[in-house]
Amino acid sequence: MLNLVWLIPGFPVLAVLINALFGKRYLKTNTHYFAVGSIGLSFLVSCYIFYQVAFNHVIAELVLYEWIMAGDLSINFGFLIDPLSAIMLMVVTGVGFLIHVYSVGYMHGDTGYHRYFTYLNLFMVSMLILVLGNNYLLLFVGWEGVGLCSYLLIGYFFHKKSATDAGIKAFLVNRIGDAGVLLAMFLMIVYFKTLNFTYIFNHTSLITPETATAITLLLLLGVCGKSAQVPLFIWLPDAMEGPTPVSALIHAATMVTAGVYMIARSNALYLMSPTSMTIVATVGAVTALFAATIGLAQNDIKRVLAYSTVSQLGYMVMACGVGAFVAGIFHLMTHAFFKALLFMGSGSVIHALSGEQDMRKMGALRPHMPRTFWTFLAATLAISGIPMFSGFFSKDEILWKAFSSEHGHWAFWLVGAVAAGMTAFYMFRLVFMTFFGKSRVDREVAKHLHESPSMMTVPLIILGILSIIGGYVGIPAALGGSNWIHHFLAPVMAGGGGGHAEIVQGVAIASEAVTTHGAAAATGGAHHDVMEYVLMAVSVGIVLFGIFLAHLFYIKNPSIPEKLAKRFSGLHKLIYNKYYIDEIYDFLIVKRAKQLATLCWKAFDVPVIDGIVNGVARLTVLESKFSGVFDLSTVDGAVNGIGTIVKSGAKSFKRFQTGFVQNYAFVMLLGVFVMVTLYLFF
């Protein structure tokens, strides 16, 4: 049955083919049957795989065929089934399925309906290959695939210049990171002669820690691109130009988590290099704080969520950096639930307000859209880290590990806790500005206020429930839980990858997720102390303070923000304009690149390349002129000359052809006479 794992990306591939070939002409508004259905089937298969991995402890590597053979190097096209990929599969197909269902309602009536679902499914295919691949190259295929699809989906409204610009920006910024991944793969090929995960993680002794540092830092570059970390995070906020379900799918639940997945997958390599770990944690912490501050002052509802996503991704990366890979993946999962829900909820709000995204033109929407409000509130509580909601468990574990882990530092904890407070502030600011207070909705728009159709709200409710209970798989031991997810992922995160399956050509083999399982359970239980409770209380306190401030600023006394903005106008402007990062990049890189291009154009292309081309053209023209003269005089002369000779010769002979039949007869008679005479007398 495990052989059927190829069906998981297989169903969407089929749907892509059907919708791409027949969508425009035949299926039209029916494309979603194939699109949603295929993801649903993938989800069912994923559930089965997850069941096998979770309860039968199956870890298997399924090699479909040998893909690349070049000298020593051999790369298979194969899938790796282990706890990490199983949990990613559940998140990707589960959340993906709900977003597909939501899209049916959200994109209803759009002219590019079939195009939208084709891209969306293609994206799912890429993402599934990314999480299922058994080697870095296959991961990279998915990696590039999701990059391409994000470009297509961000620029989906291609008639809008800003949307196509955002698509190109996302693509180009990602390309910088992709170069890093490519270089890392080259290094791995040099040292390992393969890109297979299992082999590499079992043979880390083949490389020195210095090489590991190089590889992991190059991979980190890719992570910065794909998971929107400082300094390459700039594409994600702009990517909000795409349709809202796309933001939910790509920029919350799936694509941006690819980087975190890759770090977690490569944990054996990262653990070899303390330098890399520190850099990863620092990048994550800086991103978490940096993006959170920008999120404080944004007015576009989707932009706030975008910066919140960047900030949360920073959290995950920081978790990986301090060695808490499980916490990173745990947060990835809970984040997928509540951030997809937040995006879809904001989509529902935007839908109700006829496309309005500015929070200053919202307010008091709670009575109009109760389902959206309650689910949105659940997600907000989850992301803020209110106890008993999913985000609390994952975020708290990250904070605790940031403080206590051997790779951790109290500074990381502090940054994380402050960012958590800011998160709570801007998320509740968003909720208060959107659903509470006085209505600032345009009168024309207010007439059409309505709750979204159940096609959209049912996925919201399901995700709302997941946002609340999703964290219960990882209740820390300190709170009397069993931290199930920790044990579940232990075989993958054991450092050396002790539980990995051996490669067997063509067939899947299952192996018991050996002893590490029990060992991790033992250590997990013994690890809590008073400090953990204190830190937990402090972070919850910070979060509650953030919520209190948001309440004070936006419900009780709405004039405070303006006063503050005036008083600290410089700071406010700086944050409001996102630290002018885009402008700085524009000035430092884009402008320089343009100058270089202009220089190349003016100094090289025009005089040299164009000169050569034009020179060749001129030479050709000159040569052809000579040829023309030669042709006219010599060749044509010869031809015409022959004609003239024949013509003038014929002038005298043609007199014989009189056309009178009796002349011919007479000549014949003469001929007979001549012949008879000759015969008779000679």
Place this chain on the structure above:
Amino acid sequence: MISLSHYLVFGAILFFIGVAGVLTRRNAIIILMSIELMMNAVNITLISFGHYLHNVTGQIFAIFVVAVAAGEAAVGLAIIIELFRGRQTLNVDEINIMKW
């Protein structure tokens, strides 16, 4: 007694009457008839020699010539009819487009 010479002279006279007709007359039908006359002159010569030499080949050949003459007459008359339809005349001096 009528000897071979008489037949040959008669054939020759008839042939030259035909030749004269072909060369001098302007009507295409008359020219055709003159050709017919020349053929018959040849027939007479063939049969005469056949009788004189006691060889039947001459007569057989004459019958061939008659058959060919019939075919020739049919084709020739068909051409003449088409010619007349096209040009409303059978004067061969006016039918002289087959030249440079």
